[in-house]
Structures are given as C-alpha cells and as structure tokens.
Amino acid sequence: xxxxxxxxxxxxxxxxxxxxxxxxxxxxxxxxxxxxxxxxxxxxxxxxxxxxxxxxxxxxxxxxxxxxxxxxxxxxxxxxxxxxxxxxxxxxxxxxxxxxxxxxxxxxxxxxxxxxxxxxxxxxxxxxxxxxxxxxxxxxxxxxxxxxxxxxxxxxxxxxxxxxxxxxxxxxxxxxxxxxxxxxxxxxxxxxxxxxxxxxxxxxxxxxxxxxxxxxxxxxxxxxxxxxxxxxxxxxxxxxxxxxxxxxxxxxxxxxxxxxxxxxxxxxxxxxxxxxxxxxxxxxxxxxxxxxxxxxxxxxxxxxxxxxx
Numbered sequence: 411x412x413x414x415x416x417x418x419x420x421x422x423x424x425x426x427x428x429x430x431x432x433x434x435x436x437x438x439x440x441x442x443x444x445x446x447x448x449x450x451x452x453x454x455x456x457x458x459x460x461x462x463x464x465x466x467x468x469x470x471x472x473x474x475x476x477x478x479x480x481x482x483x484x485x486x487x488x489x490x491x492x493x494x495x496x497x498x499x500x501x502x503x504x505x506x507x508x509x510x511x512x513x514x515x516x517x518x519x520x521x522x523x524x525x526x527x528x529x530x531x532x533x534x535x536x537x538x539x540x541x542x543x544x545x546x547x548x549x550x551x552x553x554x555x556x557x558x559x560x561x562x563x564x565x566x567x568x569x570x571x572x573x574x575x576x577x578x579x580x581x582x583x584x585x586x587x588x589x590x591x592x593x594x595x596x597x598x599x600x601x602x603x604x605x606x607x608x609x610x611x612x613x614x615x616x617x618x619x620x621x622x623x624x625x626x627x628x629x630x631x632x633x634x635x636x637x638x639x640x641x642x643x644x645x646x647x648x649x650x651x652x653x654x655x656x657x658x659x660x661x662x663x664x665x666x667x668x669x670x671x672x673x674x675x676x677x678x679x680x681x682x683x684x685x686x687x688x689x690x691x692x693x694x695x696x697x698x699x700x701x702x703x704x705x706x707x708x709x710x711x712x713x714x715x716x717x718x719x
Contacts, residue, residue: 417667419547422555423621425659427452427613429558431637432644432651433565434609439646440569441602442582442708446503447488449634450510451481451607455614457514460625461521463528470531473619474554474612481611482604484510489603493596496712507634515627523625530623552620554612559652561609566648578602582706585713595713613637632685639688643695645704654691661687 431448438445459477466472487509491502518524531552539549569575578598580588585595617633618625636658644650665680 413667413671415544415547417663418545419550420663420667421656421659422548422551423659424662425655426555426558427616427621427633428637428640428658429562429652429655430613430616431610431634432640432655433562433648434606434613435637435641436606436644436646436648436651437565437569437578437609438602438606439641439709440578440582440706441599442585442706442711442713443492443599443603444499444503444710445488445603445606446500446638447485447506447510447634448610448637449630449632450507451485451610452614452617452630452634453510453514453628454484455481455611456618456629457518457523457614457625458611459615459619460523460526460528461517463619464523464526468529470529470619473528474615477611477615477619478608479611481614482608485603485607486600488607489600492712493599493603496714499710499712511628518625518627525624525626528619528623530620554616554620562648562652569648579706582708585708585711589713589715595715599713610634610637636684636688639692643691645695646706647704658684658687 431452434451435445435448455477458480459473462476463470463473484506488502488506491497491505492499531554533550533552534556536549536551536556540546542549567575569578577588577593580591581593581595581598588598589595613633614630618629622629640651640654640658643654661684665683668675668680
C-alpha cells in the first residue's frame with residue numbers, strides 16, 4: 411500500500427515535463443511548422459534554469475522565467491532556417507537538437523554548473539484534497555504542477571475561442587488563404603515558434619530545477635522525443651496530450667518505485683520501457699486513426715507567398 415501511495419503521489423512530477431513540452435509542440439505545429447527540436451530546447455531550458463538559479467542566489471521563479479526566454483531565443487535559429495531560408499523542417503529540427511546538445515554540454519562544463527544542487531520549490535498541500543485517503547498525496551505538489559492544467563485551459567481557450575486562435579489555425583490549415591485574408595503567415599509562425607519553445611524550455615527547467623535539482627549533460631534522456639510522439643498520439647489536441655502525459659508519467663514514476671521496493675528487473679529493460687510504450691502507442695494510433703483530418707493541413711510545408719495550392 412505504501413508503494414502504491416508513493417507511486418500515485420509522484421505521477422504528476424513525472425508527467426508535467428511531457429505535458430508542457432507536448433503543448434508547446436502543439437502550439438507550433440498548429441501553425442503548420444513541423445517541430446522536432448523539443449529534445450534540444452528542453453536541454454536549453456534545463457541548463458539556463460540551473461544557471462539562473464545559481465547566479466540569482468536560488469531564485470526559482472527567475473530560473474523558470476529565464477529558461478523560457480532562453481529557449482524562445484534559441485528557437486529563433488530554427489525559425490530562421492525554416493521560415494526565411496526554407497530549409498527542410500525535418501532536417502532543421504534534427505540539426506537544432508544536435509546543436510543544443512553540444513551547446514549545453516559545452517556551456518555546462520565551462521560555467522562549472524554540472525552537479526551543482528539548487529533549492530527548487532517546496533511541495534504545497536492542496537487542502538482539503540490533500541487529506542483524501544490513498545490519493546491525498548496526489549495533491550501535495552509544487553506550484554508548477556497546479557499551474558499546468560491552468561496553462562492548458564488558457565491554451566485551449568485561446569486556440570478555440572479567440573480571433574488569435576482562429577488565425578493561428580488558419581495559418582496552419584491553408585497559409586495561402588490566410589495570407590489572402592491579410593494575415594501575416596511568417597509573423598504568426600515565428601511568434602508560435604517562440605511561444606511554444608518557451609513552454610518547452612519550461613518543461614526542461616522543470617526537470618533540472620524542480621525534479622532533479624541539478625544539471626547533468628544530456629539529462630533530458632529522450633523525453634523531448636516522447637513529447638513529439640505524444641503530439642501525434644493526441645492528434646494535436648491539448649487535452650488528449652495531457653492525458654498521454656499522465657500515461658507516461660505513470661510509467662516513469664513506476665520505475666523508481668519498483669527499484670525501491672526491491673523488485674529486480676534487468677536495468678536496460680527498465681530504461682527502454684518508456685520508449686517501448688511510445689512505439690506501442692504509435693502503432694495503436696496508426697491502426698485506429700487512418701485519417702489525417704486532425705492534422706494541420708499545411709504541416710511541414712514551407713510558405714512561399716507567390717505560390718497557390
């Protein structure tokens with residue numbers, strides 16, 4: 411029973427990075443830009459969050475804000491490649507990941523930020539839900555966990571209930587028609603890349619500043635790639651992405667619980683479990699969803715103003 415209660419209480423902590431990264435990717439891809447650089451941008455957020463925390467005397471709020479700004483700034487390199495230079499979006503996304511891996515590894519070593527502990531945030535009980543039997547620990551979390559559903563709600567309202575959201579979706583579905591209606595396609599795509607990357611950077615900072623509370627090179631460990639798969643699994647719908655993030659949070663939270671309870675499993679089998687589940691989810695999505703109606707119509711296609719589809 412103790413293991414079960416501890417597992418339930420740790421699920422949100424493992425699920426939040428997947429959820430925030432997936433939501434950031436959805437915001438970008440709703441404008442028609444295929445974003446594969448989440449792994450690299452999460453690394454940027456993780457490193458800059460730790461660096462900001464160490465340089466500001468342990469201010470977690472500033473660490474998270476600076477991590478979001480740093481990821482948004484680095485993402486403009488991707489925006490330059492795909493929007494201005496019109497380089498293939500798949501190649502640009504992969505190049506961004508490799509660039510960020512090298513950059514964060516170099517800066518982390520040069521600044522001597524590796525394995526330096528930071529304070530993070532204390533868990534806060536959400537009374538009276540925190541007093542519930544069995545699931546009460548689920549409501550004793552740090553403030554970012556409570557803030558995540560609010561961020562999702564705001565994103566859904568903006569995308570589905572505002573003129574801004576309508577324009578974002580129009581740019582992703584048919585950029586030529588949006589351009590003819592007077593909407594600046596490049597400006598909307600550039601802004602979406604910055605805003606979505608800020609959320610991805612926050613996901614990375616959550617791992618380093620609030621979960622592990624230190625920086626280690628390549629510490630994201632493939633979570634950015636799982637977030638990319640989550641977006642496909644969710645069919646670009648934020649609430650489905652949140653549900654998928656909870657699924658992967660359940661799996662990741664189970665691994666340390668099994669180790670702590672003395673259940674012996676091969677180490678590499680345990681480490682491959684999230685990726686095996688990702689493959690299973692992708693196969694399931696391919697079987698049950700053979701139509702592409704929920705995918706943005708112009709996803710992955712560069713916008714050239716003179717061309718008409």
